[in-house]
Amino acid sequence: MTVVPCVGGQVVPCIPATPNPSEGCDGLDDDCDGDVDEGCSCVNQNTQPCYSGPPVTQNVGLCIGGTQTCTNGAWGACAGETTPIPEQCDGLDNDCDGSPDEGDPNGGSACPTGLNGVCAVGTQHCVNGSLACQQNVQASAEQCDGLDNNCDGGTDENNPGGGAAPRIVLGRCLGEPSFQEGQASPASESGSRVRGQLHQA
Numbered sequence: 420m421t422v423v424p425c426v427g428g429q430v431v432p433c434i435p436a437t438p439n440p441s442e443g444c445d446g447l448d449d450d451c452d453g454d455v456d457e458g459c460s461c462v463n464q465n466t467q468p469c470y471s472g473p474p475v476t477q478n479v480g481l482c483i484g485g486t487q488t489c490t491n492g493a494w495g496a497c498a499g500e501t502t503p504i505p506e507q508c509d510g511l512d513n514d515c516d517g518s519p520d521e522g523d524p525n526g527g528s529a530c531p532t533g534l535n536g537v538c539a540v541g542t543q544h545c546v547n548g549s550l551a552c553q554q555n556v557q558a559s560a561e562q563c564d565g566l567d568n569n570c571d572g573g574t575d576e577n578n579p580g581g582g583a584a585p586r587i588v589l590g591r592c593l594g595e596p597s598f599q600e601g602q603a604s605p606a607s608e609s610g611s612r613v614r615g616q617l618h619q620a
Contacts, residue, residue, distance in 0.1 A: 485500030
């Protein structure tokens with residue numbers, strides 16, 4: 420069926436613009452078959468709101484919808500939308516679940532703390548929207564173990580453990596007893612015999 424339009428109060432016959440017309444998705448009956456824009460998803464230049472992420476995340480955190488524009492009878496990409504991404508350490512809700520920075524995002528890597536001794540090595544953690552290097556070991560009283568336990572830059576200073584009863588040790592901290600190789604030995608704490616002799620400094 421051909422539609423005869425009325426233009427300016429006058430009946431105007433429908434005349435196809437080309438010998439083999441096709442719908443131009445323009446709101447007109449381009450092929451004069453009585454149907455307008457058949458086969459078109461939309462009318463060119465029309466717009467509509469859109470969002471391609473999970474519906475429950477729209478307008479949560481950073482996630483917002485965008486706009487689609489009709490081009491050549493089809494809806495284009497959703498321009499201007501923001502959909503969920505993995506959480507980042509930035510104080511924002513990147514995955515749009517209602518909570519920013521959950522799960523210590525970007526954390527877990529080893530890092531230098533800038534401190535001395537056993538306090539020198541740390542692990543990165545997300546703190547208040549930025550990565551911070553937190554030391555793995557806290558400073559403690561100095562011990563006779565060849566380490567800087569109190570993280571002051573010195574090792575085994577001030578004779579840690581000195582003055583105690585003699586005992587078998589692997590090292591020597593000034594007044595600490597040491598065990599010399601090659602001489603008769605007493606029994607160890609476990610009851611076994613070891614080579615050497617206990618010396619009190």
